Amino acid sequence: MEFITLTGESCFTAPEAKKLRDQINKSAPVRVSTVSGSWIYYAHLRGDAAAAQQKLKQLLPLPDDSSSPSNEDGGHVRKCYVAPRNISPWSSQATSVxxxxxxxxxxxxxxxGRVVTLAFEEPFDDLSHHFRYGLYDRMTENFSLDPPDLAVMFAQGEPAPLEVVDIFSNNQDPLQALKDYNKTCGLAMDQSEMEYLVQRFRELGRPPNDVELFMFAQVNSEHCRHKQFNARWTIDGVPKDRSLFDMIRNTHKATPDHTVSAYSDNAAVMEGFNATFWAPDHLTRSWRLTNEPVQVLAKVETHNHPTAIAPFPGAATGSGGEIRDETLLMPENSGNDTAVTESGEWRGYHKPIMIAGGVGTVRPGHALKRETDVHNGAHVIVLGGPAMLIGLGGGAASSSSGGENADLDFDSVQRGNPEMERRAQMVINSCVALGDESPIAFIHDVGAGGLSNALPELVKDAGYGGRFELREVESADSSMSPLQIWCNEAQERYVLLVNRSGLERFVNICQRERCGYSLVGTVSKEPDKELKLVVTDKGSKDYPYPVDLPMNVLFPKGRRLERDVSSRKPSWPKLNTAALLKKAVGDQLSDLELFKKAVERVFRLPAVGSKSFLITIADRTVGGLAVADVAVTATSFDLKGTRTGEAMAMGEKPTLALISPAASARMAVAESLMNLGAAYIKGGRFSGDLRRVKLSANWMAAVNHPGEGAALYEAVEAIGMGMCPELGISIPVGKDSTSMKAAWKDGDVQKSVTAPVSVVISTFTVVEDIRRTWTPQLRRMEDVGETILMFVDLAEGRKAMGGSALLQSLGAVGDEAPDVRDVELLKDYFDALAQLHESGVVLAYHDRSDGGLLTTVAEMMFAGRVGVELILNNIAKSNSLEDITEALFNEELGAVFQVRASDETNFKRCLERREMQQWWAKTSFDMQKLRDNPACAESEYNSILDEDEPGLSYNLTFSPSENILPMTASISDFFGKTPRVAILREQGVNGMAEMAFAFRAAGFDPVDVHMTDLIAGRSLAEFVGIAACGGFSYSDVLGAGQGWAKSILLHQNLRREFSDFFNRPDTFALGVCNGCQLLTRIKELIPGTEDWPVFVENESQQFEARYSMVKVEDNPSAPSVFLHGMNGSTLPIVVSHGEGRASFSSPGTMQRLSESGRIALKYVDGRGRAAQRYPLNPNGSPLGVAGVTSSTGRVFALMPHPERTILADCASYVPDDISKWGAFGPWKRLFSSARRWVG
Structure with missing residues (x-):
C-alpha cells in the first residue's frame, strides 16, 4: 500500500478569497493581506503506484505544474491544511468514477482536502486563534498546520468493542446508575422510562449494553414516538379528555372523504385523477405511458435541531439550506428574529425551523402497506450508502433543548449525499415501475435513530420479529463499534423487505443503478412464541449478541406521558402605531415622510422582502411538470392535452401565538387556503366544498417552558376541534418538534431563547384545470385594456395590528391578533373563487398577508412591472397617519383581484414602483451579496431600475402547432419501425423522464440507457440518436460533466462505442445541461466540434434556476437538425445549472465558432440583443453563448432545458393565446425537427 498527494487547482475564486480575508480581519490580531488556497488530492494506492499516479493525473482536474505541496513557511506566510473528518461525499463519488x-x-x-495560505502583514504564529474557524467546518473537517497523516486518514482500524452498562453491580442503585449514564450520553430518557428499563432487564436477568440503551432511547424518543402529542393533559388543574393527536385525528374522522392513507409512513395519500404513469418498460427499456389512476402524496419534513447546529449539513438532511454564519444588519435595527415578552423573556428562533415539503404521485397499488405481502423468512435489506460515524443520537438530541450538551449536539447532526439518494431513489422507481411485480414488499426510510429505529419498526409493522447480522451492514469505517454501526444516522438509506422470490430481480436493479445494498437479516415469526429482535455480531467472540430482546421490550404498549401544566395569558399593552413610528424614526418628519419610512421598514423585513436569493438557487423545473412558478404541477405527462394537476400552498403566523395561540393556528390554516385560492380546485358537491383539500400540520413548541404546553394545546384544539371540521378539511399528516428552545452560557450567565408555538400548515389539493391558475402578475393596459383592482376584506373592516410586520419592525408585538372570526364567510369565499375561476374574469390575484394590503398590491406591481393608484376612501376611516397605516399594514384576511374595468375608476395616490421594489429587494440583495459574487448581486439589484426591459416574451418564426413531420414518419411508425433514441443517463442524472417524454411527443421511441448497460455490452448501434440528460453525474465532483466524460474517454470499450456512433452520418446527439457538459468534454470524439467551449462555474458562483430569454441563430449553410424553421425566434427557456459559463481555450476559438454560425442559441435581453448583463445572462457566458452545434449540425449541446417546458402549460410565462399552441409548447419544435430529419 502507498499514499500519494497531488496539488489541484485553486479552491477559491477571487471574490471568495476577498470575502474570507475580510472575515478573518474582523477578528485576527494581525491583519491578513491575502488569502489563497488549492485543492489537495490524497490517494491510497495498491499495486504499481507510478502507473496509478499517471492515471490519476488524467482523471483529476490538476494544473499543469502539479506537484506535492510544500510544508515550508517563509516570512509572514503561513500554510494550514483542512481535511475531512470522515469519508466525504466527494471521496465516494470520485472513487466511484x-x-x-x-x-x-x-x-x-x-x-x-485544501491547503490555505495566509499572508500576514506582520509576523504571526498563533493560528489557534478563533478566527481560524472561518477556514473550515468544525463538524465535518479537521484543521492542522501540518499535512494530514495519510496512514491515519486511510486507516482501517479494529472494531471498537461493545460496552456493557452494568447497572446492577457493586451494590449501587440501578436506577441512579442508569440516570447517570442517561445524562452522560444525552439519551433524553425520562424517569418512567428508566424505571421501566430497570424492571425489564431485571426480569431478563442481565444488565443492558450500550447498543440496547441507545436503541431504546432513539426508538422511544419524543422525535420518533410523539409522546407529547399522545400524552394525557391536565391544564390549570382540569384533565383534558383528548390528546393532541386525538384532536388532529378528529379532523379525519369528521372528513375522511378522498383520503386514501392517513397517519402512516409520515406521508398522506389522497385521491387524484385518472391519468398516466410514465416509466421505462422493464423488459424493453422503452419509455411507456400507462393509463391508470394517479393518487397524490403529501409530505412535509422538519429538521430543526440539526439545522441549528450546522445549517448546511443539517438542512441537507431535509431539503437544502442556505444562509450560514452570516448576520444581516437591518437599517436602524428594524426587525429581528426575537421579541421580549412582558415577563422579560426572549422569544425567537435561535433554534430555527427548517421545513421541506413536497407533493408527488403514487401508483394505486403502492399507496398502502400490506402485511400479507411479506412472507416469513423475507430478506431484510439496507439500501443506499454505507454506515458512517455521523448523526449519532439525533432522535434523542432533537428531543432536547439545544445547548444542553454542545458536543452531543454536534455529534447528532447528519450529512447529506444527494447523489447517493438519487441512486437509491432510482432503484425504488425501477421497482415501482414493475407494478404488482415489484420485489419490494415493505419499505421504511432511515432517519432518526438510524438502523436501530428503522429496522425494528420495519419488521414490527410487517407483523414479524427479526434477526440481523451487524457485520453485514456495509460500513465505511471498520473501526466502528456495534453501537455506532447500529445507531448512526448516515443518510440516503432505506430498509426494505424483499421476499426470496424477488431477491434476484432486486439485486439486478441495484447493480444496474450502482446503488449499494446489504442483506442484513431476515424476518421471523414462530407460532405461539413472542416476537424477538436479535442482532448478532460475528466479529465478536465476547459479545456475539449485541441485542437479544423481546419486541415488546422495545415497543412497550400502554405507556403514555402524563402532562400537568399551567397556562400563561399574555397581557400586551395597547399601542398607537403612529406614535410608535414617530418614536422610532423621529417626530420631526411629516406624515408623508413617516409613511414612507414605515413602507421601507416593512419592505426590508426578511419575512416581507424578496426571497429571490433563495428561489433562484433551487431547481424548480426538474421533472418537467411544474406549472408557472406557483406550486401547481401537472398530474403527469400526457399526449392528449389533459390539464389536471395538483397544488400545494403554505401558511404560518407564529408571531400571533405571542398574543393568541388559537388565532395563530387558525390564521396559518387560513393563509395556506388563501394562497391555494390561486389554483382551480376540483369542485365539490355543494357551495364552499373543501373536502378535497388536505392539510399537513407541522407543530413546533418548547413544551416544557412555562405556559407553552398549554399554548400548544390551545392551538391544536382551535383547528383540530373547531376550524378544520367546520370547513370540512382534514389533517391526515404532520410532524412535531417540541424542544424549540436554545440555551447557552455567556460566561457564568445562563441564557436562552424560546420559540413561540409555531404551526406551519401545508395545504394540498387536486386541480381541475392547471391553465386557470392565477398569479400575482398585474396585466398591462396595452395588453388587456383598462383594469381595476378589487379588494375583498374577509375581516369585515377589522384591522388588528398584532404580530404585523410593521409592529415587528418597530420592536413591538401588539395586543390584538388578526383571526378567523367567521368560518362560514371563508367557505362562501371559496365558493366565489370557484365561480371566478369558471368565468375567467380574474387577471391577477394575491392574498393579503405579511406586510398587509400595501405589500400585497406592491408585490403585484413588481410582478407586472406596472404602477398602481390606490383609493383609500372605503379602506381607511380617515386620512390620519394612524388610520392609513392600520388600513395598509394590518394583516387580517383578504385578497386583491385584478379584473377589466367596467366603469371609470378614481385614484388618489400614485405609488412609485422602482424605489419601493428596491426596498423590497434590499433584504434579498444583502443576503445574496454575502453569499454570491457581489458584482452579480449588484447587477441584478440595479436591473430593477431598468423600466425599458420588457421581460419574457415569445417572438416566434414558426407555429408551435404546425406538423412538420414528413409522410414517411407516419409510415415507419405504422410498420413498427419508430426510430429509437437512447435516453442516456449516469448515476446522479435526474432529467431523463422529461427528456424521454419530449422525444416521445415528437414521434420517437425513447429507450432508457444507463451507462452500466453500455459497460455490460449494450451497443449504441441500434439507436439513431442519443440524448444526454441533465442532472449531477457523480455529483460533479471532478467538475461539471467531467466524471461522466472521463468514464467514457478512459474506458476503452466505451470510447470506441461513442466514437463509432458520432462518426455514423445517420445519427444525431443532443446534450442538455449536464449532458451538454458531457458532450463538450468528449468533443475529441465528435467531428466538427474542435472550437467548442467547455462550461465552467457560473460567474455568480451560485446555482442559477431561472427562466431566461434566448435567441435561435441557426446557420443556414449547415443547419442544425434540431432547429428547423426556428431561426430568429426569441423565447423563454428554463435555466438550471451551477456551471454554465462558456469558457474558450482562446479568443481565436471563440471568434471562429461565432463566425462559423455554430453558436446556435444565445441569451438575449427582452429586445433580442445578446445579453452580457446578469441575470439576463445567467452565467456570464461571453457572447451570451447558451448552445453550440457541430459543423454537421447533427450534434447540439446546450445548457438550458428545452425538454422541461414541452407541455404548453408548464412554463413560467405563456401568452394569452396559448390555446393556439395546442397541448405542447414551442420547444417541442426542437425535438420534432430531429424527427423530421430522420424521416
Missing part, C-alpha cells in the same frame, strides 16, 4: 474507468485494482480510495 476511478473504479468505473478501470482503476479499481490500483486505487483503494481518493480523498480531497
Amino acid at each position: 476511478a473504479h468505473v474507468v478501470g482503476f479499481a485494482d490500483q486505487l483503494v480510495r481518493i480523498e480531497r
Whole structure:
C-alpha cells in the first residue's frame, strides 16, 4: 500500500478569497493581506503506484505544474491544511468514477482536502486563534498546520468493542446508575422510562449494553414516538379528555372523504385523477405511458435541531439550506428574529425551523402497506450508502433543548449525499415501475435513530420479529463499534423487505443503478412464541449478541406521558402605531415622510422582502411538470392535452401565538387556503366544498417552558376541534418538534431563547384545470385594456395590528391578533373563487398577508412591472397617519383581484414602483451579496431600475402547432419501425423522464440507457440518436460533466462505442445541461466540434434556476437538425445549472465558432440583443453563448432545458393565446425537427 498527494487547482475564486480575508480581519490580531488556497488530492494506492499516479493525473482536474505541496513557511506566510473528518461525499463519488474507468485494482480510495495560505502583514504564529474557524467546518473537517497523516486518514482500524452498562453491580442503585449514564450520553430518557428499563432487564436477568440503551432511547424518543402529542393533559388543574393527536385525528374522522392513507409512513395519500404513469418498460427499456389512476402524496419534513447546529449539513438532511454564519444588519435595527415578552423573556428562533415539503404521485397499488405481502423468512435489506460515524443520537438530541450538551449536539447532526439518494431513489422507481411485480414488499426510510429505529419498526409493522447480522451492514469505517454501526444516522438509506422470490430481480436493479445494498437479516415469526429482535455480531467472540430482546421490550404498549401544566395569558399593552413610528424614526418628519419610512421598514423585513436569493438557487423545473412558478404541477405527462394537476400552498403566523395561540393556528390554516385560492380546485358537491383539500400540520413548541404546553394545546384544539371540521378539511399528516428552545452560557450567565408555538400548515389539493391558475402578475393596459383592482376584506373592516410586520419592525408585538372570526364567510369565499375561476374574469390575484394590503398590491406591481393608484376612501376611516397605516399594514384576511374595468375608476395616490421594489429587494440583495459574487448581486439589484426591459416574451418564426413531420414518419411508425433514441443517463442524472417524454411527443421511441448497460455490452448501434440528460453525474465532483466524460474517454470499450456512433452520418446527439457538459468534454470524439467551449462555474458562483430569454441563430449553410424553421425566434427557456459559463481555450476559438454560425442559441435581453448583463445572462457566458452545434449540425449541446417546458402549460410565462399552441409548447419544435430529419 502507498499514499500519494497531488496539488489541484485553486479552491477559491477571487471574490471568495476577498470575502474570507475580510472575515478573518474582523477578528485576527494581525491583519491578513491575502488569502489563497488549492485543492489537495490524497490517494491510497495498491499495486504499481507510478502507473496509478499517471492515471490519476488524467482523471483529476490538476494544473499543469502539479506537484506535492510544500510544508515550508517563509516570512509572514503561513500554510494550514483542512481535511475531512470522515469519508466525504466527494471521496465516494470520485472513487466511484476511478473504479468505473478501470482503476479499481490500483486505487483503494481518493480523498480531497485544501491547503490555505495566509499572508500576514506582520509576523504571526498563533493560528489557534478563533478566527481560524472561518477556514473550515468544525463538524465535518479537521484543521492542522501540518499535512494530514495519510496512514491515519486511510486507516482501517479494529472494531471498537461493545460496552456493557452494568447497572446492577457493586451494590449501587440501578436506577441512579442508569440516570447517570442517561445524562452522560444525552439519551433524553425520562424517569418512567428508566424505571421501566430497570424492571425489564431485571426480569431478563442481565444488565443492558450500550447498543440496547441507545436503541431504546432513539426508538422511544419524543422525535420518533410523539409522546407529547399522545400524552394525557391536565391544564390549570382540569384533565383534558383528548390528546393532541386525538384532536388532529378528529379532523379525519369528521372528513375522511378522498383520503386514501392517513397517519402512516409520515406521508398522506389522497385521491387524484385518472391519468398516466410514465416509466421505462422493464423488459424493453422503452419509455411507456400507462393509463391508470394517479393518487397524490403529501409530505412535509422538519429538521430543526440539526439545522441549528450546522445549517448546511443539517438542512441537507431535509431539503437544502442556505444562509450560514452570516448576520444581516437591518437599517436602524428594524426587525429581528426575537421579541421580549412582558415577563422579560426572549422569544425567537435561535433554534430555527427548517421545513421541506413536497407533493408527488403514487401508483394505486403502492399507496398502502400490506402485511400479507411479506412472507416469513423475507430478506431484510439496507439500501443506499454505507454506515458512517455521523448523526449519532439525533432522535434523542432533537428531543432536547439545544445547548444542553454542545458536543452531543454536534455529534447528532447528519450529512447529506444527494447523489447517493438519487441512486437509491432510482432503484425504488425501477421497482415501482414493475407494478404488482415489484420485489419490494415493505419499505421504511432511515432517519432518526438510524438502523436501530428503522429496522425494528420495519419488521414490527410487517407483523414479524427479526434477526440481523451487524457485520453485514456495509460500513465505511471498520473501526466502528456495534453501537455506532447500529445507531448512526448516515443518510440516503432505506430498509426494505424483499421476499426470496424477488431477491434476484432486486439485486439486478441495484447493480444496474450502482446503488449499494446489504442483506442484513431476515424476518421471523414462530407460532405461539413472542416476537424477538436479535442482532448478532460475528466479529465478536465476547459479545456475539449485541441485542437479544423481546419486541415488546422495545415497543412497550400502554405507556403514555402524563402532562400537568399551567397556562400563561399574555397581557400586551395597547399601542398607537403612529406614535410608535414617530418614536422610532423621529417626530420631526411629516406624515408623508413617516409613511414612507414605515413602507421601507416593512419592505426590508426578511419575512416581507424578496426571497429571490433563495428561489433562484433551487431547481424548480426538474421533472418537467411544474406549472408557472406557483406550486401547481401537472398530474403527469400526457399526449392528449389533459390539464389536471395538483397544488400545494403554505401558511404560518407564529408571531400571533405571542398574543393568541388559537388565532395563530387558525390564521396559518387560513393563509395556506388563501394562497391555494390561486389554483382551480376540483369542485365539490355543494357551495364552499373543501373536502378535497388536505392539510399537513407541522407543530413546533418548547413544551416544557412555562405556559407553552398549554399554548400548544390551545392551538391544536382551535383547528383540530373547531376550524378544520367546520370547513370540512382534514389533517391526515404532520410532524412535531417540541424542544424549540436554545440555551447557552455567556460566561457564568445562563441564557436562552424560546420559540413561540409555531404551526406551519401545508395545504394540498387536486386541480381541475392547471391553465386557470392565477398569479400575482398585474396585466398591462396595452395588453388587456383598462383594469381595476378589487379588494375583498374577509375581516369585515377589522384591522388588528398584532404580530404585523410593521409592529415587528418597530420592536413591538401588539395586543390584538388578526383571526378567523367567521368560518362560514371563508367557505362562501371559496365558493366565489370557484365561480371566478369558471368565468375567467380574474387577471391577477394575491392574498393579503405579511406586510398587509400595501405589500400585497406592491408585490403585484413588481410582478407586472406596472404602477398602481390606490383609493383609500372605503379602506381607511380617515386620512390620519394612524388610520392609513392600520388600513395598509394590518394583516387580517383578504385578497386583491385584478379584473377589466367596467366603469371609470378614481385614484388618489400614485405609488412609485422602482424605489419601493428596491426596498423590497434590499433584504434579498444583502443576503445574496454575502453569499454570491457581489458584482452579480449588484447587477441584478440595479436591473430593477431598468423600466425599458420588457421581460419574457415569445417572438416566434414558426407555429408551435404546425406538423412538420414528413409522410414517411407516419409510415415507419405504422410498420413498427419508430426510430429509437437512447435516453442516456449516469448515476446522479435526474432529467431523463422529461427528456424521454419530449422525444416521445415528437414521434420517437425513447429507450432508457444507463451507462452500466453500455459497460455490460449494450451497443449504441441500434439507436439513431442519443440524448444526454441533465442532472449531477457523480455529483460533479471532478467538475461539471467531467466524471461522466472521463468514464467514457478512459474506458476503452466505451470510447470506441461513442466514437463509432458520432462518426455514423445517420445519427444525431443532443446534450442538455449536464449532458451538454458531457458532450463538450468528449468533443475529441465528435467531428466538427474542435472550437467548442467547455462550461465552467457560473460567474455568480451560485446555482442559477431561472427562466431566461434566448435567441435561435441557426446557420443556414449547415443547419442544425434540431432547429428547423426556428431561426430568429426569441423565447423563454428554463435555466438550471451551477456551471454554465462558456469558457474558450482562446479568443481565436471563440471568434471562429461565432463566425462559423455554430453558436446556435444565445441569451438575449427582452429586445433580442445578446445579453452580457446578469441575470439576463445567467452565467456570464461571453457572447451570451447558451448552445453550440457541430459543423454537421447533427450534434447540439446546450445548457438550458428545452425538454422541461414541452407541455404548453408548464412554463413560467405563456401568452394569452396559448390555446393556439395546442397541448405542447414551442420547444417541442426542437425535438420534432430531429424527427423530421430522420424521416
